[in-house]
Amino acid sequence: MRAPDIETDGTGQLLISFCNTQPKGFPLGRFDFTREQFAWVGSFGPEIEGATGLCACTSGFYVLLQSKRPMGRDSALGLLGSDLQIHRTVPLDSVRDAHSLIQHEGALLVASTGTNQIIRVCWDGQGLPKEEVFWSAVERTSEDNVHVNSILEYRGDVLVSLFGAKIDGAWDSSNRGEVRNLTTGQVLCDSLRHPHSLFSLEGGVCCLSSLDGRVVQANDSAGQTLWNLPGYVRGVVRDGRFLFVATSRFRQRSRKTGRSRLAPLAMSGCRLHRIDLLSGQIEMRDLSPFGQEIYDLAVLPRPLVRNFPPSREEALLRRITAFDDQHREMVAAYEENAGIRVLYDRELRRLINADQNYAAAAGWLERLLEGDPTNADWQYHYAFCLASLGSDYKKAIVHFERALAGGFSEFWVRYNLASAYLHVNQTEEAEANWNRARELQPEEAGLEQLRLRIESAKKQSADELVRLQTGTIHALLDAGEFEHALEVLGEWRPADTAGLAEREYLLGFSMHMLGREAEAALEHYNAALRLGFDEFWVLYNRGQLLRTVGKHDSALEDLRRACALRPDHTGAAEMLQLCTGRAE
DSSP states (O other): OOOOOOOOOOOSEEEEEEOSOSSSSOOEEEEETTTTEEEEOSOOOTTEEEEEEEEEETTEEEEEEEESTTTTOSEEEEEEOTTSSEEEEEEOSSOSSEEEEEEETTEEEEEEGGGTEEEEEEOOSSSOOEEEEEEESSSOOSSOSSOEEEEEEETTEEEEEEOOSOBTTBSTTOOOEEEEETTTOOEEEEEESSEEEEEEETTEEEEEEGGGTEEEEOSSTTOEEEEEOSSEEEEEEEETTEEEEEEEOOOSBOTTTOOBOOOOGGGSSOEEEEEETTTOOEEEEEOGGGOSOEEEEEEOOGGGOOOOOSOTHHHHHHHHHHHHHHHHHHHHHHHHHHHHHHHHHHHHHIIIIISOOHHHHHHHHHHHHHHOTTOHHHHHHHHHHHHHHTSOHHHHHHHHHHHHHTTOOHHHHHHHHHHHHHHTTOHHHHHHHHHHHHHHOTTOTHHHHHHHHHHHHHHHHHHHHHHHHHHHHHHHHHTTOHHHHHHHHHHOOOSSHHHHHHHHHHHHHHHHHHTOOHHHHHHHHHHHHHTTOOHHHHHHHHHHHHHHTTOHHHHHHHHHHHHHHOTTOHHHHHHHHHHHSSOO
16 A cells, blocks of 8 residues: 555554453553553443443543443443543443444434444533434344444544344354445445444545454455454554554453354454554554453543553552452352342243243243353253244254353253254254264153154155255246256256156256257166156157157157057157158
8 A cells, every 4th residue: 555644643652442341440541552551541440341432522532431330221421531530421321332432513423232323422521411313224223233333434424334234143253244334325345354443544444354353445345455463453543654453352252142252363362553654564562461352542642641650560460459359249249149040040940840831931031141141051941941932943043052052961952952953944953963962862762752853854855855846847848948957957866766767757858859969868768767757758759869860760669659558649649650651
């Protein structure tokens, strides 16, 4: 890429937002890349779980905070002053799972990922904010369907990045991400893998394709790669001649589903990369001691620059101390709630086993899983209830898989997965799970009955496939589409002799009608006769083909036998008359 128009170098100090922090209460830090100095910004309690957006303002920064408070909300808006302390924090009623914010026409635009919307927020730093929907990605807004995240104002237009629809119910391998211009409705770039962090560079729109570590120019659908970085890229800012890009540790387990992931080694750290836009040189700093995931970056203007502590150790010690304190609190909370969990589990087993009230149990389990999606026991019993109700076998399969990933008894998961897959007509998956269940517990009495169900389903599937295939082939032949019929016949593999005989006849007939490969067509007719296909039709058509290739004696023999079998068939009689030159 060509050299950019170099801006005046800034301070070189960055404000960094960390999301999904462990321990809680450490959402913001500042970092001097050159001196490798780090310090925490602000003072937060354990109710703040991270920061997912930064936006500069005249008095400092607006900050989006991940919070379970106040009043159960999960997103809050904070005002970071010039003293690098949070002066005010207000809940956002309309926003769920906030990701990114910008200033636009005297207000803030906030990405409400959990409702697939952009929310316009008016707030002067006093009282409560006024909120209204600015844009919705989909009609249904009760869950995160397309993962709306970063927002950018570009030449007066509002742009947004989003993941697109999930693949197999999860974001793990999503490749449907796009950059969309909300003002014009145009999709600038698609087929991205987890796009985040929209920004402009050299007069063009760029973003980060997080899952494959790319910095992408998003002005066209191809998405030209400008740089590749090792990690889950998210968070970008320019400071003069340098572009700073953050990479996060790849999550080992989904926050929403609890599903385990195999993280590539290159994605195991939390790092900050500095790209020199003149030379192309890239330098890296490791920030793993301070967090696992970076969400956003901003340049600290000179009035906000502060002296750093003498070393990074102070920031690290603060985090370690918080780990110890919060660990003790978590242990105490677990011990306090252990008895309550026993009561929950006892009541659930009564509803499921004794009362067989699967609807009531499913309602309980759905609410419980919102608080703890990693509980494999609840995942299994929720799936079992859905399957027993017969309401949503596909959803039951998803939760059985989560129970398996969480370590629930493999035999019972495989056994029930086999049954669930049967209900959605996926016999191969049903048989694979049955085979694994048999390996684990071959003596289980119910396995034989399940095997019979699978065999019956396989036979029905095979019979249905044969009906569909033969129907398609005959429709093509009736329409004179002999070339297409040959293609379909080439893929048809009948399981019985009658089907094989019909296939041979139809192959010969199609070649015959196309007027080519006469010898091969004759071989197919011969094979059809040997396998027992309707003798009249084979002889009738083979006789015509033999006459065409000049084998008159053989043609006469076939046509005479055909007329003997069906003396009422005028076509056979006429063909015999043509072949003999006289009426017979």
